[in-house]
Every structure is written in structure tokens, then in C-alpha cells.
Amino acid sequence: MNLSHSNPVTLPAGRDVRGKLSRDDVIMRGGMIVIALYLVVTLAFPLYAMLSKSFSTFRFELAQYEFQVSDEAGVFDGTILNGAQLNQSTGAYSGGDLAAGSDSRLAVTPFFPDFSFRSPVQYQIRNASDTGRFLVGSDLYDDTDWLTLDSNTFRRVQLRPVKSRGIDNFVNYFSTPALFNSIKNSLWIAVVSTIVTVTLAFWFAYALNRSCMRFKGLFRLVAMAPILVPSLLPGIALVYLFGNQGMLKELLFGASIYGPIGIVIGSVFFTFPHAFLIISTALAISDARLYEAAISLRATPWRTFWTVTIPGARYGLISAAFVVFNLVITDFGLPKVIGGQFNVLAVDIYKQVIGQQNFEMGAVVSVVLVVPAILAFAIDRLVQSKQVALLSARSVPYQPTPNPRVDRIFLAYSTLVALFIVGILAVCQFAALIKFWPYDLNLSLNNYAFDKMDGGGWASYFNSIKLGLLTAVIGTSVVFFGAYLVEKSNGFKVGRALFQMFAMLPMAIPGMVLGLAYIFFFNNPANPLNPIYGTMAILVICTVTHFYTVSHLTAVTALKQMDREFESVSSSLKQPTMKLFARVTVPVCLPAVLDISIYLFVNAMTTVSAVVFLYSPKTTLASVAVLNMDDAGDIAPAAAMGMMIFYTNAVARILHLIASKGVLARTQAWRNR
Amino acid sequence: MIDTPAAAAPYLNIESLWKAFGDFLALKDISLNIKEGEFVCFLGPSGCGKTTLLRAIAGLDLQTRGRVMQDGRDVSNLPPSERDFGIVFQSYALFPNLTIEKNIAFGLENTGRNKAEITARVAELLQLVGLPEQGRKYPAQLSGGQQQRIALARAIATNPGLLLLDEPLSALDAKVRVHLRHEIKELQRQLGVTTVMVTHDQEEALAMADRIVVMNQGVIEQVGSPTEIYREPANLFVADFIGEMNQISALAGPSGVVRIGESDMQARPHAFQPGAAIIAAIRPEDVIPHGKGARSPGAPDRIKSPENAFEVLVDEMEFLGSFWRCRLQNERFGGGELIADFSINAVRRLELAAGTQMMIELPRNRLMAFARSEYGA
Ligand SMILES: Nc1ncnc2c1ncn2[C@@H]1O[C@H](COP(=O)(O)OP(=O)(O)OP(=O)(O)O)[C@@H](O)[C@H]1O
Numbered sequence A: 001m002n003l004s005h006s007n008p009v010t011l012p013a014g015r016d017v018r019g020k021l022s023r024d025d026v027i028m029r030g031g032m033i034v035i036a037l038y039l040v041v042t043l044a045f046p047l048y049a050m051l052s053k054s055f056s057t058f059r060f061e062l063a064q065y066e067f068q069v070s071d072e073a074g075v076f077d078g079t080i081l082n083g084a085q086l087n088q089s090t091g092a093y094s095g096g097d098l099a100a101g102s103d104s105r106l107a108v109t110p111f112f113p114d115f116s117f118r119s120p121v122q123y124q125i126r127n128a129s130d131t132g133r134f135l136v137g138s139d140l141y142d143d144t145d146w147l148t149l150d151s152n153t154f155r156r157v158q159l160r161p162v163k164s165r166g167i168d169n170f171v172n173y174f175s176t177p178a179l180f181n182s183i184k185n186s187l188w189i190a191v192v193s194t195i196v197t198v199t200l201a202f203w204f205a206y207a208l209n210r211s212c213m214r215f216k217g218l219f220r221l222v223a224m225a226p227i228l229v230p231s232l233l234p235g236i237a238l239v240y241l242f243g244n245q246g247m248l249k250e251l252l253f254g255a256s257i258y259g260p261i262g263i264v265i266g267s268v269f270f271t272f273p274h275a276f277l278i279i280s281t282a283l284a285i286s287d288a289r290l291y292e293a294a295i296s297l298r299a300t301p302w303r304t305f306w307t308v309t310i311p312g313a314r315y316g317l318i319s320a321a322f323v324v325f326n327l328v329i330t331d332f333g334l335p336k337v338i339g340g341q342f343n344v345l346a347v348d349i350y351k352q353v354i355g356q357q358n359f360e361m362g363a364v365v366s367v368v369l370v371v372p373a374i375l376a377f378a379i380d381r382l383v384q385s386k387q388v389a390l391l392s393a394r395s396v397p398y399q400p401t402p403n404p405r406v407d408r409i410f411l412a413y414s415t416l417v418a419l420f421i422v423g424i425l426a427v428c429q430f431a432a433l434i435k436f437w438p439y440d441l442n443l444s445l446n447n448y449a450f451d452k453m454d455g456g457g458w459a460s461y462f463n464s465i466k467l468g469l470l471t472a473v474i475g476t477s478v479v480f481f482g483a484y485l486v487e488k489s490n491g492f493k494v495g496r497a498l499f500q501m502f503a504m505l506p507m508a509i510p511g512m513v514l515g516l517a518y519i520f521f522f523n524n525p526a527n528p529l530n531p532i533y534g535t536m537a538i539l540v541i542c543t544v545t546h547f548y549t550v551s552h553l554t555a556v557t558a559l560k561q562m563d564r565e566f567e568s569v570s571s572s573l574k575q576p577t578m579k580l581f582a583r584v585t586v587p588v589c590l591p592a593v594l595d596i597s598i599y600l601f602v603n604a605m606t607t608v609s610a611v612v613f614l615y616s617p618k619t620t621l622a623s624v625a626v627l628n629m630d631d632a633g634d635i636a637p638a639a640a641m642g643m644m645i646f647y648t649n650a651v652a653r654i655l656h657l658i659a660s661k662g663v664l665a666r667t668q669a670w671r672n673r
Numbered sequence B: 001m002i003d004t005p006a007a008a009a010p011y012l013n014i015e016s017l018w019k020a021f022g023d024f025l026a027l028k029d030i031s032l033n034i035k036e037g038e039f040v041c042f043l044g045p046s047g048c049g050k051t052t053l054l055r056a057i058a059g060l061d062l063q064t065r066g067r068v069m070q071d072g073r074d075v076s077n078l079p080p081s082e083r084d085f086g087i088v089f090q091s092y093a094l095f096p097n098l099t100i101e102k103n104i105a106f107g108l109e110n111t112g113r114n115k116a117e118i119t120a121r122v123a124e125l126l127q128l129v130g131l132p133e134q135g136r137k138y139p140a141q142l143s144g145g146q147q148q149r150i151a152l153a154r155a156i157a158t159n160p161g162l163l164l165l166d167e168p169l170s171a172l173d174a175k176v177r178v179h180l181r182h183e184i185k186e187l188q189r190q191l192g193v194t195t196v197m198v199t200h201d202q203e204e205a206l207a208m209a210d211r212i213v214v215m216n217q218g219v220i221e222q223v224g225s226p227t228e229i230y231r232e233p234a235n236l237f238v239a240d241f242i243g244e245m246n247q248i249s250a251l252a253g254p255s256g257v258v259r260i261g262e263s264d265m266q267a268r269p270h271a272f273q274p275g276a277a278i279i280a281a282i283r284p285e286d287v288i289p290h291g292k293g294a295r296s297p298g299a300p301d302r303i304k305s306p307e308n309a310f311e312v313l314v315d316e317m318e319f320l321g322s323f324w325r326c327r328l329q330n331e332r333f334g335g336g337e338l339i340a341d342f343s344i345n346a347v348r349r350l351e352l353a354a355g356t357q358m359m360i361e362l363p364r365n366r367l368m369a370f371a372r373s374e375y376g377a
């Protein structure tokens, strides 16, 4: 009686059975490819365009030009002068002068010290090679024929640079202290802000989770408020509080709020809710049994804190730290408003591109900024995957016991933090309603007359709402459908893994970088997608892509909670998967769908960094208007517009809450048994 | 089941099926025929590949090698939607946001039936599974057993040729389980639908199946009717997995003889070389208890094969409701013990109690010989 499996058995040679694709498989794979292509076109291609831009250099190659000069009678003697030699003999341009941008031009008259535009001397110029190009006025010459010009016209000759690939831009960047100092600055404020925010948020979350103080719901609400405003709004409040004419200026003892101090305080404000949420979740899931064990071992509260609480929340703390670090180092609005002379990377990108029109250098700074952002992102993902493992362990939620003295201390602390947050918002609202700080303190609505200011007026506000709604509707559809396809389709493993990777990428890309990459990609006349440049469409696409990752993760989490066999049942019943999607998946996941839409809406309202490069006069946005009005010195209207964004988002959140409740009550009657 | 020739033709034909997950082989050369109208159970320990085989039949996870023929049609590489089956999962997989009616009607839509027909069919199915009043409720409002009946109704709504059940009862508590067992069996008989059910519960398989496929580590150990599997296990794995089995280290004698300890005993015919190390096996309920005088020719419970009878010490007795489980000792078992199940009647008649000596007989046609295997007998 020899049992077959006691022998080593191996798969017989031959080809694996390949399944015939059903119509649903084809539809689902097709859909997945379409959405993956969307991500490739709106993310991978622009980033590639940016990367290649950072490596493209422009230089004036003087050896490519030849000249002849006539005598006073206009007769040429046949002597050919090379541009490079002329420069050497005259010393007209230094090596640095010859490094160029894509739009640079170089005049040629300095090669001829005797030149006078009134003289009767004639000049001849030609390109010595095919790559040479020069302009006369606005006419481009790129052939190698001699061109004869009188002195007056010769004055208008300008050489054009030659494009090549290389690391010159980077060399240039790292040899310019004014530029590379920003790396240090950025890291410095990011680290300091991270330490301060995580510490504050930890104790705040601790108070809410581990004490029996009162008003927890209110504190939770206040803690989340900064999410509803653009990151630059606290900057405006700080100007009012501590600026040159600030209300509390004396508190700084002569230090200036314009610079690292302002950036750090503002960063703490706008990153606080993110850190609070993550740490609060980590504290909420920690295991009560460990505390019981600690008590039975008679550990002191101090010891328990260090041996139980901190280790239990460590993944949350690390994750929060990296998220905050990333938010601060990639933020543009706040340092733009309050940074003063303190240069940081994100603002450098803006200055290079908008101020100096040096796109190549903008691309270089972007590449430099992407490095820490991707690192922080990668570490955060690693830590999060560990925390999931922690979560799945069976644990008993911790129930705090009242302790009047400690509870009072926590209440006092939480009140201070809440006052800071509410205070910043209140100052902005106050600033918006004051006629002319600090000279005329009467209330007025003058600052809401946006149409009289730079920044696009009320149209910006309505554009922002339009952008928010479009982003919410289109983004939610694309993201949720994409997540469904990648979660629930069969086989196609490589394709799905690639898709997941693409979906994670946007989180690692700073908004400034994305925006700049969009310029390079979409503003290229050779791109068939060029027509969307300067329209609302590109703003929607950019915003959806910018906030893709968190939305995708929300959708995936919800989908993972659905029974894996729904699709099997549906296909055994010969029903199209799309019917299942519409009739079951979407209704069951409606809470997540609504969460994604509000997330996208709020972010579309507040985002500055990506869209600041992409708006056009017809598509100005409220958040950008805040920036521009502040830039133009209209600080009070900027505050007013910022508060408009706040109220709009607050209303949106309330509507979302009501809608969620209503929808839950109606379509999810099955939830209450 | 009526055994007409037509009904006996294989409805489902599985030929040399293999399934690899990377290097791991979850199914190794599985071949199996299932007749039309048959109720077949895949039975085996956790991880033996039952679900994998079922999903290959359904087309939910394709096999790596091999063929599946259903009703004369090669369905080996067809997607589930192009095959003909209904399926019920352990988790019920009812759509939580649709009412019971809509759940059952889900597969009836887009099949050329009009609304009235669908409503009528749903009512008929609800009647069939014994829940005629529950159509308007949501799944979460029903008990587990009721939900599983709805899942069954949904699976058979379109009259599929094949019904696949993956541990449909294992999420339910014991009582509901036994009850639903009979209902499913009854329903299957009524509809005559060919059914494959996966289970790791041997009682369930024995009670429900026309034929049982015992699987282990990706291979089929034995296929047979419940009585065959129970009475004639093909090997020690099957013998051990189903029911209780005493296993005694022994040596083979000539066919029909096994040597336990010092004595040769009559056993079933076997094919081992004399002297080979084997396992002699007998089920507890097959051990025959005898009174003291059973060896005398005139005794009412006369011993049939005297070589197979010997004295044992009753070491321990445990009352299990309908019978007594007794642990019996004899030096033949090498310090081990023999477990025997005696009827209440026999215990009373023979006045058995812990510590008493008694005579038992191992009937020759119930004493089996198996190869010692890696199962760690
Ligand atoms: N997707 C997969 N990838 C890798 N291995 C798998 C996969 N699915 C199943 N296996 C392995 O194949 C073997 C058989 O799995 P299968 O689910 O068929 O077992 P089963 O007999 O149904 O067990 P159970 O009674 O626990 O449901 C197991 O060892 C399992 O670990």
C-alpha cells in the first residue's frame, strides 16, 4: 500500500492553464489601464519632464559664430573672426556670463570695442555650424549663410544659447550659497516644527484619550479646525500679532516674526490636526490589559508611561513626526507670507520660476526638495505597515478613570492649545473686519470688496468653489472606481501592483514640484494636451492627482471590509460586475465615498502649492488670492478671503455630516438591526 | 436516487488537476468523476486543498494543469460567468444593503424573466427554504442559519446544473448546523441538483453525502460512499481521520493473519509480506464483549474465532450517553490500551466495572491491517 504523496511529486511539464477572459475581466482590466494611464499622464510624464528639465543646460557657444568687419567704405577684406577668439581678445564676457537659461540672449557688439551704431562700417555674421542660432531683432537665423548688416542693425543681433544635458545646473546650485543654504533652512524649520507639533499634539491627544476632563468633543472639533484653512493663513495672523505694527510685538523682545519663528509657529498651527489625528488613533488602540498588568506590578505612573504608553504609541508618534516633517518642508504658502529673508526650498522654487523665470533652476530645487519628501514618505509607509500588524492583535480598549487633579491640569493644557488655534483664526477674522489697522479700528466690510484688489476678486472665490466641487465629484469617481478595480479584479498581478505603486506616488510629491512639473509637461506646445493649460481642467486634474493617495487609501480600506466573495457570487449568477458595483459596492461604501469627497473638496479649497503655477487670469483661486493680496500688501483683504475659505469649508463639513447621516439612515437601514 | 443509466453518466469530470501556488502544490494530480444528481462531499483536514479544488471547479481560481468537463463541455479555462453553477460560501456573502427578496432576485434579473415572473420565483424559493415571510428584511436582521438558507435560495434561483457549497454550515452553532444539514440534503434530493460540498466535519459528510472524497495534502486518499469510507478505509489516514480507530503496532503474518504481541490473530486478507511491520486496527464499536464462560461450547455468546479472544482488565469506564467507552488493558498492546464502546445493555449484562477482568473478541472481518506510514500512527 504505497501512498502517492509519500513520493516527491512535481508538477508535470507543460503550459499553465490560461483562463479565458470574461467580458467583466476585460472591462475591469480596461478600466484599470485607463486610470493607470491617467496617473501616468498626470504624474509620471510631468515628473519626467521636470527631471529632464533639471538636467538640461543652456550655454552660449561662441565658437559657433563667425564675423567679418568692413572698412569705413563698406569693403570686406576677407578676414574671418571667430566669436570665441574675439571674446578672448576683448574679454567681453566671463565664463559665468556664458551660462544661460532657455530664454537668454547675448549681444555681440561688446566684441567690437570700436563699435558705434552711427558708423558706416558694415558687419557680416554667420553660424559656423548647424547648431548655431542668432536673432536679428525677432528674426531667427539658423543657417550658415553670411548675413551682411549695417552698424545700426548689427546692434540688434543677439546670440541664442545651445541646449545640452548635464549636471551643470546642479553644480551651479550647489556652488551658490544663497540657494543651497535653503536646504539647511528647510530641514531646520521642519525638524523644529516637527518636535514642537508632535509634543503638543501628543499631550493633547493624551488628554483626550486618557483623562476624564470635560469638553472633549469641543476640543476635538477645535483641534481639527486648521485643516479648513490654507497653510498661509496663520502667517497673516502672526503678522497682525507680532508684525511691525503687531498687537503683541513686545512679546518677541525685538526678534522678528518674519523668519524661522513665524514659520515654526504657523507650521505648528497647520500641522497640528494631522499629528493629533494620527497620535490619537495610536493611543485609542492601545491595550488596557497592559495597564492592568502595570498596576498589578505596582509600577509608578511615570514608569507605566514610559514602559507602556510610549511604546504603545510609538508607531503613531513616528508616523506623525514624518507626516508633519513632510508637510512643513513641502509647504510654500506659509514661508512665502512670513518667511521674510529666510529662504526655504519650496519658496525658492517659486522665486526661481515666477520671479526669475529660471525654469531649469526651479526644476533643480524641485529635485532637491523631492529627496527629503520621498524619504519621509517612505519611512512613514514603513511605520504604518507595522502599525497595522499592531492593530490586528486582540486588544481591550483602555477606559480612563477620573482623577480630579490630573484632569484639571489636562483641561488647562487643552484650553491653552485650543486658545492658540481659535486665537489665530479670531485674529484673522478681526483683521478682516477692521477698517485700517492700527489707525482706524472701526468695523467695516471694506476688506471684502475683493473686486477692488489684486487677486481676481470674488471670481476667485467662486472659482475655488467650482474647483472644489469638480475635484470632489471627478476625483471621488476616479479614485473609488480605480481602487475597486485594483482591489477586486482577478489575476493581472503585475498590473495591479504597478497601479498600487502609482497610487501611492502622489503623496511623496510636494505640491510645488507637481505644479512646476505640470508647467513643463502641459505648457509644451508639442503636447497634444497643451490646450488644457490655463483652464479649470488642469487645476482639477492637478488637484485630484495631488490628493490621490489619501483618497485611494480610504477607498481601499473600505473595500477591504467588503466580503471577498461578492464578486464570485455575482459572476456565478452571471451578472455583470458593474451591476454589483453600482447596486452593492457603492451603496455599502457610501460613508467612505462621502469622506473622500469632503477630503478632496476641503483640500481643493485650501491648496496653494500646486495650483499657484497653473491658474490663469480666468481661473484665479481664493487660496492663491490670499497669497497674492498679501504679496501686494492687502493683508486685511487676504485675511478676509482666508476666513471665507474657512467658513466655506466649515459649512461643507457640516453639510457632509448631515448628508452622511441622511444617506446612512436611508440607504443603510440594514446597519441597524 | 434512482440509478438509471442516464443518471449514472459522469456529469462532472475532473482529469489530472494540479494547482501550484508558487512552489507549493495545493492539488496534486486529482482525478474524479461525479454523477448527475449526486451529492459529493470533499472531506479533509484544514489546508488539504478542498477549497482550492472547489474553486477550480467553479473557475474562481483556475487550476495550473488539468481539465474540468461539465456536462460534456470542457470548461477548463472558462471564467465563472460562462460556467453553470450556483455557489454558497461559509460567510453567506449576502449583499447587506439589499433586502432578502432583492438578494434572491439578483441572479434572476437580465435573464429574460419579467418582473412578475421574478417575484413569483422569489416567493417560490423563499417557500422552498422555509422562510416565506422574511422577504422584506435585510440580511442583518436574520439569524445565521436563516441567512445561509437565503444564500442557498439565491444560489439555486436560476436552476444551475451544479451546486457548490464551501463549508456552508461551519459558521453556525452546533444545533442549527445539524438541523440545516437535513434541510440542505432534503432540498438537494428534491431538486436533484448535482452538489459538491466542502467540509472538514466528518459527521456532516457522513450524514449528507452520497459519496465522500477524502483529501489530504493535495491528493485524494479515498472516494466512496459513507459506509465504504467508514467500513473499508483504504489506508490508515482515512481510518484515522474518520471515526475512532484503535491502532496497534503489529507484524504481518500470511494474508488474513496479524501478529499482535505474541499471538497470531485472524484478520482481514492483506497483501503484506509476512514479518512486515504493520498497524492492526479496529474500531471501538467493533470490539465484542463476552461473558466469562464464552469459551465453553454451550455459551449463548459463543466466541467465533478463539484465537482473537483474550482476557483484558477494564481500566476505566466513561458513560457517553448511548454507550460506555471502556479503556481495556492487556500486555499485548505493549503498555497501550484498547478502546472499546460497549452498549449499555452489554455492560449491565456482563456486570462490567472499572477494575474487573473480562473477555473480548476482535472479530476477524473487522480487524484490519495497514502500512505503518508517516502519519505517525
Ligand atoms: N492564494 C494562495 N496562495 C498561496 N497558498 C494558498 C493560497 N490559497 C490556498 N493556499 C494553500 O493551499 C493549501 C490548500 O488550501 P485550501 O484553502 O484549499 O484548503 P482547505 O482544504 O479548503 O482548508 P480549510 O479547511 O482550512 O478551508 C493550503 O496549504 C493553503 O495554505
Ligand SMILES: [Mg+2]
Pocket (backbone or CB within 6 Å): B050, B051, B052, B198
Ligand atoms: Mg476551505
